[in-house]
Amino acid sequence: METYVILKLIWTLLLGVLLVGLAVMVGMDMGVGTLLRFVGRSDAERRATLNAIGPHWDGNQVWFILGGGAIFAAFPTLYATSFSTFYVVMILLLFSMILRPVAFEYRSKVDARRWRGAWDWAFLISGAVPMIVFGAAIGNILEGVAFHFSWDGQYYQDQSFIWYLLNPFALLCGVMSLALAVYQGGAMLMMRTEAPIAGRARGFAMAGGWLAALLFAAGGFWVARLPGFVLTQPVDPGMPATPLVGSGVAMAVGAWLSNFYIAPLLWIAPGLGFFGMIVGPLALAARRPAWGWWLGALAWVGTIFTVGFAMFPFLMPSTTAPAQSLTVWNASGSAYNLSWMLAFTLVFAPAVVIYTGWAFRIMRGKVKTNAIAENEHSY
Amino acid sequence: MIDATVVELSRMQFALTALYHFLFVPLTLGMTVMLAAMETVYFITGKPIYKEMTQFWGKLFGINFAIGVATGLTMEFEFGTNWSMYSHFVGDVFGTPLAIEGLMAFFLESTFVGLMFFGWDRLSRPAHLAVTYLVALGSNLSALWILIANGFMQDPVGALFDPDTMRMEFTSFSDLVFSEDAQAKFVHTSIAGFVCAAMFMMGISAYYLLTRRHREFAARSFRMAALVGVIASLAVITLGDALGRADYLLQAPKIAAMEGIWDTTKPPYEPWKLIALPNDAAQRDLFSFGLPYVLTPLVTHTFDKPIPGILELESDAKPRIVRGIQAVLALHAYATTRDPVALAVFRQNESDMGYGLLAQRFAPDQDLAKITAAELPTILDLTARETIPNVFVEFWSFRIMVALGFAFLAVFAFGAYYSLRNRLERHPFLLKLTMWSIPLPILATEFGWITAENGRQPWTVFGWLPTFQSASSHALGYMLFSLIGFALLYSSFIAAELYLMFKFARLGPEGRAAHAPPQPGPTLAGAPGYADKPWQ
Amino acid sequence: MKTLIKFLGLAGVLFLALLLAVVAGDYGPWYFAWLVGTTMIILIAAAGAVLMETQTSSGRRDEEF
Numbered sequence: 001m002e003t004y005v006i007l008k009l010i011w012t013l014l015l016g017v018l019l020v021g022l023a024v025m026v027g028m029d030m031g032v033g034t035l036l037r038f039v040g041r042s043d044a045e046r047r048a049t050l051n052a053i054g055p056h057w058d059g060n061q062v063w064f065i066l067g068g069g070a071i072f073a074a075f076p077t078l079y080a081t082s083f084s085t086f087y088v089v090m091i092l093l094l095f096s097m098i099l100r101p102v103a104f105e106y107r108s109k110v111d112a113r114r115w116r117g118a119w120d121w122a123f124l125i126s127g128a129v130p131m132i133v134f135g136a137a138i139g140n141i142l143e144g145v146a147f148h149f150s151w152d153g154q155y156y157q158d159q160s161f162i163w164y165l166l167n168p169f170a171l172l173c174g175v176m177s178l179a180l181a182v183y184q185g186g187a188m189l190m191m192r193t194e195a196p197i198a199g200r201a202r203g204f205a206m207a208g209g210w211l212a213a214l215l216f217a218a219g220g221f222w223v224a225r226l227p228g229f230v231l232t233q234p235v236d237p238g239m240p241a242t243p244l245v246g247s248g249v250a251m252a253v254g255a256w257l258s259n260f261y262i263a264p265l266l267w268i269a270p271g272l273g274f275f276g277m278i279v280g281p282l283a284l285a286a287r288r289p290a291w292g293w294w295l296g297a298l299a300w301v302g303t304i305f306t307v308g309f310a311m312f313p314f315l316m317p318s319t320t321a322p323a324q325s326l327t328v329w330n331a332s333g334s335a336y337n338l339s340w341m342l343a344f345t346l347v348f349a350p351a352v353v354i355y356t357g358w359a360f361r362i363m364r365g366k367v368k369t370n371a372i373a374e375n376e377h378s379y
Numbered sequence: 380m381i382d383a384t385v386v387e388l389s390r391m392q393f394a395l396t397a398l399y400h401f402l403f404v405p406l407t408l409g410m411t412v413m414l415a416a417m418e419t420v421y422f423i424t425g426k427p428i429y430k431e432m433t434q435f436w437g438k439l440f441g442i443n444f445a446i447g448v449a450t451g452l453t454m455e456f457e458f459g460t461n462w463s464m465y466s467h468f469v470g471d472v473f474g475t476p477l478a479i480e481g482l483m484a485f486f487l488e489s490t491f492v493g494l495m496f497f498g499w500d501r502l503s504r505p506a507h508l509a510v511t512y513l514v515a516l517g518s519n520l521s522a523l524w525i526l527i528a529n530g531f532m533q534d535p536v537g538a539l540f541d542p543d544t545m546r547m548e549f550t551s552f553s554d555l556v557f558s559e560d561a562q563a564k565f566v567h568t569s570i571a572g573f574v575c576a577a578m579f580m581m582g583i584s585a586y587y588l589l590t591r592r593h594r595e596f597a598a599r600s601f602r603m604a605a606l607v608g609v610i611a612s613l614a615v616i617t618l619g620d621a622l623g624r625a626d627y628l629l630q631a632p633k634i635a636a637m638e639g640i641w642d643t644t645k646p647p648y649e650p651w652k653l654i655a656l657p658n659d660a661a662q663r664d665l666f667s668f669g670l671p672y673v674l675t676p677l678v679t680h681t682f683d684k685p686i687p688g689i690l691e692l693e694s695d696a697k698p699r700i701v702r703g704i705q706a707v708l709a710l711h712a713y714a715t716t717r718d719p720v721a722l723a724v725f726r727q728n729e730s731d732m733g734y735g736l737l738a739q740r741f742a743p744d745q746d747l748a749k750i751t752a753a754e755l756p757t758i759l760d761l762t763a764r765e766t767i768p769n770v771f772v773e774f775w776s777f778r779i780m781v782a783l784g785f786a787f788l789a790v791f792a793f794g795a796y797y798s799l800r801n802r803l804e805r806h807p808f809l810l811k812l813t814m815w816s817i818p819l820p821i822l823a824t825e826f827g828w829i830t831a832e833n834g835r836q837p838w839t840v841f842g843w844l845p846t847f848q849s850a851s852s853h854a855l856g857y858m859l860f861s862l863i864g865f866a867l868l869y870s871s872f873i874a875a876e877l878y879l880m881f882k883f884a885r886l887g888p889e890g891r892a893a894h895a896p897p898q899p900g901p902t903l904a905g906a907p908g909y910a911d912k913p914w915q
Numbered sequence: 916m917k918t919l920i921k922f923l924g925l926a927g928v929l930f931l932a933l934l935l936a937v938v939a940g941d942y943g944p945w946y947f948a949w950l951v952g953t954t955m956i957i958l959i960a961a962a963g964a965v966l967m968e969t970q971t972s973s974g975r976r977d978e979e980f
Contacts, residue, residue, distance in 0.1 A: 066481035076470020083459030105445030
C-alpha cells in the first residue's frame with residue numbers, strides 16, 4: 001500500500017480516537033452540567049458538584065477545540081462542508097458551549113440567588129444542548145446530508161436547517177448521546193462528591209446508561225431500515241483528495257450494515273458498546289464508580305466505532321449528489337500535511353495523556369464542602 | 380451567484396467575534412507571564428506577599444480568561460461555519476497550525492491553569508512554580524500557532540495551488556513556521572499583550588495607592604508592572620517597525636494605505652503624514668500635513684528607495700487581472716474536461732489566478748466567460764480599484780495605534796522612574812493617568828488588528844483568494860440569526876465581566892468573596908504569623 | 916536514584932532549551948529574540964521587586980511608595 005493510503009487510514013482512526021476523547025471528557029463535564037440542578041438541591045451541594053470537575057473542565061474542553069482544529073487540518077473539505085451545512089445547529093451548539101466557561105468562572109463570584117440561579121440554568125443548557133447536537137449531527141450524517149459542490153469547490157446546501165433539527169432518527173441519536181453523557185458525569189460525581197450528591201448522581205447515571213443501551217439497540221434496528229450508501233465502483237484510495245471528480249455511489253436500504261456482513265469481526269464494536277452500557281450501571285450499583293467510569297468510556301468507544309465501521313469509507317454522504325459524497329479518500333489533507341500532523345501527534349498526544357493523568361492524580365479525592373468555602377478560587 | 384449581502388454580513392460577524400475575542404486575549408498573554416514573574420519572586424524570597432500577589436492577580440486573570448476561552452471556541456469553528464470556501468481552499472495548510480495549537484499549546488495551558496488555581500496546597504513550591512510557567516508558556520505558544528496561521532493569510536508561503544484538488548496544498552513546514560510575517564507578528568502581538576497586562580496591573584495598583592489601601596501590595600505590583608511595561612513597549616515599537624518593513628516587501632497595498640501614499644514617493648524628501656483626511660472615492664487627500672524626510676527611511680530603511688503609491692499599484696494590477704481571468708477560465712475548463720491544453724494555459728497564468736477570481740464579482744452574472752471585449756476595460760478598472768484596502772480606515776487605525784504605543788512608553792518610563800525612587804505617592808497625577816490608561820493598550824491592540832486585517836483586504840489569502848469568494852453560501856436569514864445571537868450573548872458577557880472586574884478590583888487583595896466570612900488575624904501582608912496561615 | 920532522575924530530567928530540559936535556541940537562532944531570529952527578551956523581562960521585573968525588599972528593609976520602611 002502506498003504511504004498516502006496508510007496516512008489517510010491512520011487519520012481516519014485518529015478521527016475516531018479524537019471523537020471518543022471528546023465524547024468521554026467533554027461529555028462527562030456536560031453530564032455534570034446537565035445534572036447540576038437535579039443532584040444539587042442547596043447552593044452548597046451545587047458548588048460541590050461544580051468543584052468536582054472544577055480543576056479539569058478547562059483542560060477537557062480542549063478536546064472540543066482540538067476536534068475543530070484536527071478536522072480542519074486532516075479533513076479540510078469535511079470541516080468546510082459539514083459545519084456550513086449544519087449552520088443553524090452548529091451556531092446553537094456554539095451559543096450553548098460558550099456559556100459554559102463563563103458560567104464556571106462567574107457563577108459563585110456573586111452571592112445572590114438570582115445570579116447563581118441564572119448561571120445554573122446556563123449549565124443545564126450548555127450541558128444538554130451540545131450533547132444532543134453532537135449525537136444529532138452523527139444521526140444526520142448517517143441519514144445523508146443534502147449538499148453538492150460547484151466546480152470550484154464551493155458547497156451548496158439543498159435542504160432547510162429545520163430538517164436537521166427536527167428529524168426523529170437524529171433526535172434519537174441526540175438523546176442517546178445525552179444519556180451517555182449523564183452516565184459519564186454521574187460516575188465522575190460518585191467518585192468526587194460525598195452523600196447525598198453521590199447517591200442522587202448514581203440514580204441518574206444508572207438510568208442514563210440503561211437508556212443509552214435501549215436507544216443504541218433501537219438505533220441499530222432503525223439503521224437497518226435506513227437508506228445507506230455504497231460504492232458501486234472501486235475507488236483508488238490513493239487518489240488526490242477532492243470530491244469534485246465524483247465516484248460511483250449508490251443508496252440502498254440497509255447498506256450501512258454491509259461492512260459488518262463483509263467482516264463479521266466488526267460486530268465487536270457494538271458488542272463493546274452494549275457491554276459498557278449494561279454492565280457499567282451494575283458497577284455503579286455495586287458502588288464501584290471508577291469501574292463504572294471506564295465502562296462508560298468503553299461504551300463511547302463501542303458506539304463511535306460502530307458508526308465508523310458502518311460508514312467506512314464515507315465521512316459525510318450526500319443525498320442530492322451521492323457521487324460527491326465525502327469519503328476518507330477524497331476529503332483528507334495532502335500526504336505532506338498528514339505526515340507533519342502525525343509527527344506532532346506522536347510527540348504531543350502521549351504528553352497530553354501523561355499530564356492530564358497527573359493533574360487528575362494531584363486533585364484526586366472527594367470535594368469537601370468546607371474546603372470550598374475556604375478556597376478563594378472555588379467555583 | 381454569490382450574494383454580496385451575505386458576504387458582508389459574514390465579514391461583519393467575523394470581525395465582531397474576532398475583535399471581541401481579542402479584547403481578552405492580550406491580557407491573558409501578558410498576565411500569565413506577570414504571574415510567573417511574581418511567583419518567581421515568591422519562590423526566591425519566600426515572602427508571602429508575593430504569593431498573595433500571584434493569587435489576587437490570578438483571580439482577576441481568571442475572570443478575563445474565562446471569556447477569552449469562551450469566545451475562542453467561536454473562532455475555532457467559524458472558519459467552517461461561515462467561510463467554507465476559504466476552509467476548503469487552504470484547510471490543508473491553514474488548519475495545521477490550528478490543530479497543533481490545540482494539541483501542543485492549549486491543552487498545556489488549560490490543564491495547568493486548573494492546577495495553578497486549585498493546586499496551591501497540593502503541590503510543592505517548585506512544582507507550583509513550574510505549573511505557572513507552563514501556563515505562561517502554553518498561552519504564548521497558542522498565540523504563536525494562531526499567528527503562524529494568520530501569517531499564512533498575509534503572506535502565503537509554504538503551500539502551492541493544486542488544480543487537481545482545487546486547493547492550496549502544504550509543501551513546506553519550515554517556510555510556514557519561519558515566515559517573516561508570522562515571526563514579527565507573533566513577537567509584536569505577544570509583547571503587546573505584556574503591555575496590556577502591565578498597564579492593567581499598574582493602573583489598579585495606582586488606584587490602591589491613590590486611596591492609600593494595600594500600599595505594600597500595590598507598590599510591589601506597580602514596580603514589577605512598570606519595569607515590564609518599559610521594556611515591553613520598547614519591544615512592541617521595534618517589532619512594529621519590523622512588521623512595517625515586512626509589509627513593505629510583501630504587501631505593498633497595505634503599506635500604501637497605512638501611510639496614505641497615493642502617488643509613488645520621491646525619496647528622500649517625501650513627508651511622513653502626521654494627519655491627513657484620505658478620501659477613498661476621489662483617491663486623494665482632502666488635507667494632509669507631514670514631516671519631510673521621514674517616510675522613506677521609516678518604511679524602507681534606506682534613503683533612496685521609492686514606495687509604490689496606490690495609483691501605480693492599481694495600474695500594475697491590470698495586466699495581472701487579464702492573465703488572472705485567463706487562468707480562471709482555463710482552470711474551469713480543466714476542472715470539467717481534464718483537458719491537458721487547458722492545464723497548460725492555467726499553468727502559464729497560475730500566479731495571477733487570484734486576480735481573476737477578484738474580477739469575478741464584476742463580471743456579468745459573476746461569470747468571467749461572459750465578459751465581452753467592450754466591457755473589459757470597465758471591469759479592469761473596477762477590479763484594480765478593488766485591490767486597494769480602505770485607505771481612511773487603514774491610515775487612521777495605524778496612526779491611533781502608533782500614537783498610543785508611544786504614549787504608553789512615556790507613562791511606563793515615568794512610572795518606573797518614580798517607583799524605583801519610591802516617590803510614587805508624591806505624583807497623584809501620574810497615578811491617575813495610569814489608572815485611566817487601563818483600557819488604552821487593549822484599544823491599541825484592537826486598532827493593530829484592524830490595521831493588519833483591513834490592510835489585507837480584499838483578500839483572505841493575500842494574492843490568491845478574495846474575501847468575496849471565501850464565504851459560505853448561506854441564506855440571509857441564517858446570518859441574521861447568528862449575528863443577532865452573538866450580539867446579545869457577547870453584550871451580556873461583557874456586562875458581567877466588567878461588573879466582576881470592578882467588584883474584585885475594588886475589593887482588593889484582602890477582600891474575601893462575599894460567601895466567605897473575613898478571617899480574623901493579621902491582614903497586612905508580610906506581618907509576622909501570616910505565613911502560618913496560607914491564604915486559602 | 917531520585918537525584919539521578921532529577922539530574923537526567925534537568926539535563927533533558929537543558930538539551931531541549933539548547934536545541935530550541937539553536938534552531939530559533941538559525942531560522943527564526945525574532946523567535947529567538949522573544950525567548951531571550953521574555954526571559955529578560957521576567958528577570959528584570961523580579962529584580963525590581965527584590966530591589967524593593969532591600970530598599971524597604973534598609974530603614975525606609977513605611978516611608979512612602
